[in-house]
Amino acid sequence: MATFDTLIKGGTVANSYATFKADVGIRDGKIAALGIDIGEANQTIDAKGKYVLPGGIETHCHIAQESSTGTMTSDDYYSGSVSAAFGGNTTIVPFAAQHRGQSINDVISLYDSRAAPHSVIDYSYHLIVTDPTDAAINEQLPAAFERGITSFKVFMTYDKMIVSDEQFLDILVMARDNGGLTMVHAENNAMIKWMVKRLIDRGYDAPKYHAVSHPRTSEVEAVRRGIALASFVEAPLLFVHISTDAGARAVADARMDGCMIFGETCPQYMFLTAEDLDRQGAEGAKYCCSPPLRDTQTQIDMWRHLNAGSLQLYSSDHAPYRFDASGKLSAGNNPPFNRIANGLPGIELRAPLLFSEGVNKGRISLETFVSLTASNAAKLFGMDDHKGTIAPGFDADIAIWDPQKSTQVTAAGMHDNMDYTPFEGWELTGWPVTVMNRGRVIVDSEELKATAGDGQFIARKPFDPTGFIPPRAPEIEESTNFGAKLF
Ligand code: URP
Ligand code: ZN
Ligand code: ZN
Numbered sequence: 128m129a130t131f132d133t134l135i136k137g138g139t140v141a142n143s144y145a146t147f148k149a150d151v152g153i154r155d156g157k158i159a160a161l162g163i164d165i166g167e168a169n170q171t172i173d174a175k176g177k178y179v180l181p182g183g184i185e186t187h188c189h190i191a192q193e194s195s196t197g198t199m200t201s202d203d204y205y206s207g208s209v210s211a212a213f214g215g216n217t218t219i220v221p222f223a224a225q226h227r228g229q230s231i232n233d234v235i236s237l238y239d240s241r242a243a244p245h246s247v248i249d250y251s252y253h254l255i256v257t258d259p260t261d262a263a264i265n266e267q268l269p270a271a272f273e274r275g276i277t278s279f280k281v282f283m284t285y286d287k288m289i290v291s292d293e294q295f296l297d298i299l300v301m302a303r304d305n306g307g308l309t310m311v312h313a314e315n316n317a318m319i320k321w322m323v324k325r326l327i328d329r330g331y332d333a334p335k336y337h338a339v340s341h342p343r344t345s346e347v348e349a350v351r352r353g354i355a356l357a358s359f360v361e362a363p364l365l366f367v368h369i370s371t372d373a374g375a376r377a378v379a380d381a382r383m384d385g386c387m388i389f390g391e392t393c394p395q396y397m398f399l400t401a402e403d404l405d406r407q408g409a410e411g412a413k414y415c416c417s418p419p420l421r422d423t424q425t426q427i428d429m430w431r432h433l434n435a436g437s438l439q440l441y442s443s444d445h446a447p448y449r450f451d452a453s454g455k456l457s458a459g460n461n462p463p464f465n466r467i468a469n470g471l472p473g474i475e476l477r478a479p480l481l482f483s484e485g486v487n488k489g490r491i492s493l494e495t496f497v498s499l500t501a502s503n504a505a506k507l508f509g510m511d512d513h514k515g516t517i518a519p520g521f522d523a524d525i526a527i528w529d530p531q532k533s534t535q536v537t538a539a540g541m542h543d544n545m546d547y548t549p550f551e552g553w554e555l556t557g558w559p560v561t562v563m564n565r566g567r568v569i570v571d572s573e574e575l576k577a578t579a580g581d582g583q584f585i586a587r588k589p590f591d592p593t594g595f596i597p598p599r600a601p602e603i604e605e606s607t608n609f610g611a612k613l614f
Pocket of ligand 1: 189312368415416417418444446469470471
């Protein structure tokens with residue numbers, strides 16, 4: 128009879144494609160066997176009445192990162208990864224942000240020093256490219272892809288980060304040809320600046336005007352333009368934090384048209400609204416993020432888009448800035464909306480919110496939950512050969528969920544380095560009670576078992592277009608797709 132290091136016994140395993148009863152045998156950090164009566168182990172975990180799910184893969188979070196205006200996130204790789212682990216995640220892929228004048232190589236070295244000694248779970252980075260010099264595009268980014276950092280984000284807004292459409296085309300072609308996946312923050316810069324100036328000039332500076340200054344149409348215009356640019360050169364493109372029905376529909380339509388276009392939304396667009404920005408005093412600052420919170424109709428729309436697969440990713444966009452002078456109130460106790468650091472904390476609650484409001488309320492299946500919290504990210508970001516699925520040969524990255532456990536959310540109960548949570552007081556049902564990363568128990572019974580530096584850097588595969596390659600009639604290829612063929 129086989130002997131394992133650990134046996135998870137009596138649970139219900141769910142992958143993105145099936146749910147079944149099975150014990151899970153783990154050896155040397157890998158899943159060694161799945162089935163009933165598969166053997167004995169040095170350590171047995173009783174999972175009766177629980178779900179045994181792939182550990183969450185959180186691929187949109189800002190950790191130990193300066194914003195474009197220089198404000199440092201409150202979480203470093205220790206607190207950020209601990210908070211992620213308590214929320215059922217076993218891998219994080221935060222951003223390593225280039226600021227203008229920095230080389231990509233220096234950015235990677237800097238983030239290696241920020242992450243490696245501190246992360247308690249596995250990690251990788253997406254780069255943020257704000258200074259697309261020839262050397263950055265032609266040499267440094269391809270070299271970053273070679274060492275397994277195969278995705279990066281560009282911005283269509285923010286004066287200090289924006290890339291022009293021409294630069295965007297150069298970037299898309301380089302990524303297409305070198306196995307990279309381009310991600311984009313899509314909002315129309317001119318519309319936002321025009322609105323901000325008019326609102327501020329007229330004295331409309333309270334936090335609630337942040338939402339007014341980022342109209343839906345600014346997202347929709349930028350999404351449509353991004354799709355046009357990417358499909359012109361036949362490059363894959365992933366739109367992060369989609370916050371509008373029309374933006375999500377544009378993504379879905381582009382895929383129906385055969386383009387390699389993907390989309391992500393975030394809990395804040397599904398569980399909060401712009402009314403949260405209109406709280407007493409400066410409280411609304413806690414809810415300033417970009418794109419901004421929308422309305423209850425958008426919440427319904429986002430559930431539909433996730434369920435229909437028009438958006439493939441559901442990520443926290445954890446961007447933690449405390450409600451004090453180090454973060455949200457750096458411009459004073461009553462800051463105008465355009466001087467409030469953008470972003471909300473939420474890495475720990477991403478999966479529990481989706482489980483409680485989605486799985487437990489019958490809005491999504493358990494398999495869809497697994498797709499949205501782990502498997503789709505593994506596929507899009509080049510880790511699906513060893514992460515995101517419970518199967519022999521895969522890393523033993525596992526979250527054991529108690530579907531009945533009820534939790535009242537409080538800021539004090541979170542493990543990030545924040546002084547508030549936008550979800551204060553929410554009652555959630557379902558929580559990951561035991562979490563394992565490569566076979567090590569990292570969280571159990573509300574206790575951290577991992578130590579700083581336990582997480583490993585994950586070198587990721589190039590973006591794999593298999594399954595996404597658009598079918599094209601030869602004559603269409605000849606006549607309309609000239610741009611992609613020339614360069
Ligand atoms: O408001 C947000 N989302 N801040 C984080 C930075 C970004 O654009 O994702
Ligand atoms: Zn963004
Ligand atoms: Zn973000």
